Amino acid sequence: MSQIPKSLSPTTRVLMGPGPSPTAPSVYEALSKPTLGHLDPEFLVVMDEVREMQRAVMGTENELTMPMSGTGSAGMETCLVNLIQPGDKVLVGVNGVFGTRMVDVARRAGAIVTEAQSEWGRALDPELLREAADGKQHHLVCVVHAETSTGVLQEVAPVREVADELGAMFLLDCVTSVGGLRVSLDEWGVDAAYSGTQKCLGCPPGLSPVSFSARAHAALDARTEAVQSWYLDLSMIANYWGSERAYHHTAPINMIYGLHEALRLVLEEGIDEREARHRLHAGALVAGLEAMGLSPRVPEAERLPPLTAVSVPDGVDDAAVRAHLLDHHNLEIGGGLGPMKGNTWRIGLMGAGACRENVDLCLRALHDAMTAQGSAPRSDGVEAAQAVYAG
Amino acid sequence: MSQIPKSLSPTTRVLMGPGPSPTAPSVYEALSKPTLGHLDPEFLVVMDEVREMQRAVMGTENELTMPMSGTGSAGMETCLVNLIQPGDKVLVGVNGVFGTRMVDVARRAGAIVTEAQSEWGRALDPELLREAADGKQHHLVCVVHAETSTGVLQEVAPVREVADELGAMFLLDCVTSVGGLRVSLDEWGVDAAYSGTQKCLGCPPGLSPVSFSARAHAALDARTEAVQSWYLDLSMIANYWGSERAYHHTAPINMIYGLHEALRLVLEEGIDEREARHRLHAGALVAGLEAMGLSPRVPEAERLPPLTAVSVPDGVDDAAVRAHLLDHHNLEIGGGLGPMKGNTWRIGLMGAGACRENVDLCLRALHDAMTAQGSAPRSDGVEAAQAVYAG
Numbered sequence: 029m030s031q032i033p034k035s036l037s038p039t040t041r042v043l044m045g046p047g048p049s050p051t052a053p054s055v056y057e058a059l060s061k062p063t064l065g066h067l068d069p070e071f072l073v074v075m076d077e078v079r080e081m082q083r084a085v086m087g088t089e090n091e092l093t094m095p096m097s098g099t100g101s102a103g104m105e106t107c108l109v110n111l112i113q114p115g116d117k118v119l120v121g122v123n124g125v126f127g128t129r130m131v132d133v134a135r136r137a138g139a140i141v142t143e144a145q146s147e148w149g150r151a152l153d154p155e156l157l158r159e160a161a162d163g164k165q166h167h168l169v170c171v172v173h174a175e176t177s178t179g180v181l182q183e184v185a186p187v188r189e190v191a192d193e194l195g196a197m198f199l200l201d202c203v204t205s206v207g208g209l210r211v212s213l214d215e216w217g218v219d220a221a222y223s224g225t226q227k228c229l230g231c232p233p234g235l236s237p238v239s240f241s242a243r244a245h246a247a248l249d250a251r252t253e254a255v256q257s258w259y260l261d262l263s264m265i266a267n268y269w270g271s272e273r274a275y276h277h278t279a280p281i282n283m284i285y286g287l288h289e290a291l292r293l294v295l296e297e298g299i300d301e302r303e304a305r306h307r308l309h310a311g312a313l314v315a316g317l318e319a320m321g322l323s324p325r326v327p328e329a330e331r332l333p334p335l336t337a338v339s340v341p342d343g344v345d346d347a348a349v350r351a352h353l354l355d356h357h358n359l360e361i362g363g364g365l366g367p368m369k370g371n372t373w374r375i376g377l378m379g380a381g382a383c384r385e386n387v388d389l390c391l392r393a394l395h396d397a398m399t400a401q402g403s404a405p406r407s408d409g410v411e412a413a414q415a416v417y418a419g
Numbered sequence: 420m421s422q423i424p425k426s427l428s429p430t431t432r433v434l435m436g437p438g439p440s441p442t443a444p445s446v447y448e449a450l451s452k453p454t455l456g457h458l459d460p461e462f463l464v465v466m467d468e469v470r471e472m473q474r475a476v477m478g479t480e481n482e483l484t485m486p487m488s489g490t491g492s493a494g495m496e497t498c499l500v501n502l503i504q505p506g507d508k509v510l511v512g513v514n515g516v517f518g519t520r521m522v523d524v525a526r527r528a529g530a531i532v533t534e535a536q537s538e539w540g541r542a543l544d545p546e547l548l549r550e551a552a553d554g555k556q557h558h559l560v561c562v563v564h565a566e567t568s569t570g571v572l573q574e575v576a577p578v579r580e581v582a583d584e585l586g587a588m589f590l591l592d593c594v595t596s597v598g599g600l601r602v603s604l605d606e607w608g609v610d611a612a613y614s615g616t617q618k619c620l621g622c623p624p625g626l627s628p629v630s631f632s633a634r635a636h637a638a639l640d641a642r643t644e645a646v647q648s649w650y651l652d653l654s655m656i657a658n659y660w661g662s663e664r665a666y667h668h669t670a671p672i673n674m675i676y677g678l679h680e681a682l683r684l685v686l687e688e689g690i691d692e693r694e695a696r697h698r699l700h701a702g703a704l705v706a707g708l709e710a711m712g713l714s715p716r717v718p719e720a721e722r723l724p725p726l727t728a729v730s731v732p733d734g735v736d737d738a739a740v741r742a743h744l745l746d747h748h749n750l751e752i753g754g755g756l757g758p759m760k761g762n763t764w765r766i767g768l769m770g771a772g773a774c775r776e777n778v779d780l781c782l783r784a785l786h787d788a789m790t791a792q793g794s795a796p797r798s799d800g801v802e803a804a805q806a807v808y809a810g
Binding site for chain 2: 029032033035036037038039040041043045047048050051054056057058059060061062063064065066068069070071074077080081083084097098099100101102105129132133135136137224226232233234254255256257258259260275276277278279280281282283285286288289292295296354360365
């Protein structure tokens with residue numbers, strides 16, 4: 029080629045979008061530790077520690093618990109293709125991008141999918157699932173615990189009840205909850221769940237922690253057809269992560285080092301302490317935004333602390349504001365998706381990024397950016413946030 | 420959990436197995452550079468540079484060229500699920516683990532697969548492909564360029580001829596050739612190819628560089644059924660890596676930094692120079708092994724320089740020798756797979772690992788380990804290797 033690019037020197041951004049989130053220094057360090065072979069006895073210990081910590085962080089004792097070698101969407105596909113055989117009836121709650129995606133993935137796996145469509149930016153009323161199911165037995169019920177596309181947190185227990193009524197297994201998308209909120213898969217009766225490293229776990233993107241209950245594992249063992257994806261086939265992957273250590277694919281060693289350190293940080297802090305921290309800073313952010321005159325998109329009881337969705341005020345140019353934040357403050361926040369595109373900002377306070385410094389920066393920078401666009405907010409919101417911190 | 424594990428401090432191994440291979444210091448550095456958002460304008464430049472460098476290293480101008488967010492096997496699955504619709508006739512050359520794997524993956528994608536079985540440890544005679552095809556039109560012909568499981572290098576042009584006779588597209592597994600040997604997809608008429616980062620590219624595992632020709636791209640566009648994998652659906656992934664920049668899944672940012680640096684190092688060294696280096700050190704290794712009394716498994720003309728397969732002498736305990744190498748010399752070499760399990764060692768000289776220091780270490784350590792097992796070789800082979808270096 030004509031000219032070889034230079035080595036990278038990426039700008040240090042403050043990542044307050046929907047993910048990737050800020051990475052802690054010790055996680056960066058872990059990523060660049062010496063690569064071990066994927067069957068090295070030392071690496072097998074690392075794998076066991078990762079599984080044990082992942083169980084603790086996901087609130088489960090499921091044997092079949094490990095990170096998949098792909099991003100969160102690979103985790104979603106893993107759960108669906110391993111649980112679904114062609115013709116299975118699957119009920120999906122859809123109130124954002126990730127419910128929509130589950131429908132698409134489940135159909136590609138041959139499922140007969142029923143969608144329970146619900147308003148974006150609101151939690152899903154379990155009654156809608158009941159109505160959509162129309163009393164028919166189902167194989168699987170799927171909902172999103174933490175809708176990253178809208179900033180909504182879903183209450184889990186009532187959905188589990190619906191699944192029980194339908195004789196169904198229960199799949200939960202926990203991409204933006206694991207590591208930021210207490211997730212209790214066993215207590216909640218979740219049969220399959222997946223997450224991503226780049227949200228509240230605070231590790232760069234690249235792995236998807238997945239967990240299957242004993243019931244889901246038994247369903248996997250009872251399949252009559254091969255899982256359609258070889259790469260994501262848990263029956264083989266379990267043999268590598270389990271005591272057989274059978275080679276399947278070469279594990280992404282250094283990413284697993286990063287996840288190991290990220291899980292350590294969650295457990296060292298404590299899950300309840302971590303949830304409290306995410307809630308505290310989200311509360312301060314929302315208070316500040318409201319003091320600026322901005323409106324949260326999600327009713328208070330349904331808000332997802334790690335991700336705050338807020339309406340773009342009329343007359344304000346969404347993209348221009350975000351470009352200003354990036355160019356003048358090295359600050360990334362997210363735009364909206366689907367029906368929220370152009371009218372919603374998504375502000376993430378995830379992992380190491382859930383801190384007062386980021387809340388202050390975001391409020392001041394947003395004030396500056398809107399002012400530069402000729403739509404000065406009525407205050408910079410910092411005082412209102414301070415009031416929250418002062419209790 | 421009862422006790423939180425400590426931060427990792429992995430031993431620095433000399434990686435001379437079938438991959439992962441040694442990682443250059445600047446690639447480790449790249450892995451831990453500040454994470455950018457996956458839609459950050461700065462990251463979009465990184466993506467373009469990676470694609471451009473990947474094209475140069477794979478010898479192609481294919482527009483549809485990018486790394487997939489998974490390891491080499493995800494690249495294999497990407498090529499197969501995007502090119503195959505149920506009922507398509509696929510012919511696969513099988514002379515090792517990875518040909519066997521392609522058969523499995525293609526069947527899961529609904530293909531009607533014909534296998535051209537051939538001896539492991541030997542190149543595939545294209546005549547076998549002709550016979551297996553029996554003159555029938557085929558949709559796709561698949562072979563492995565560099566069989567990591569056996570150490571065999573396949574001549575490509577005669578296979579392309581067979582594919583042409585059958586009216587088929589041509590898929591080539593380049594996992595252990597890209598970055599170590601000159602790969603010329605366009606010149607060779609390859610329609611789809613995949614590689615992995617953890618072999619001759621010298622980056623930790625986690626990404627799979629993939630390339631589709633214009634013809635393969637057109638076949639993708641002409642599909643009547645959705646690609647069965649959402650995660651690996653190139654029609655959507657192309658929209659993220661292309662000018663639309665449409666969000667599909669969150670790209671594994673830091674792994675892409677690592678690949679960026681690894682590709683840079685290949686191009687800075689020069690592809691022909693890099694191939695010459697891989698050939699030089701493999702030649703020295705083989706001379707040393709032969710002087711020790713060990714026998715290469717593959718005839719000279721069919722050997723894959725980055726990976727040397729050698730027979731375990733009668734009476735020598737394969738696993739005990741490899742454990743000795745690891746425990747006493749921090750040296751990893753690979754065992755055999757399939758029919759070669761227990762009777763073959765696989766010694767990798769890949770990327771930064773293709774160097775005189777590693778050849779010498781391997782010969783001396785193998786001499787020590789075999790001696791410790793009571794099977795002292797007739798020399799340590801170092802002198803014979805030196806003779807190769809002396810020209």
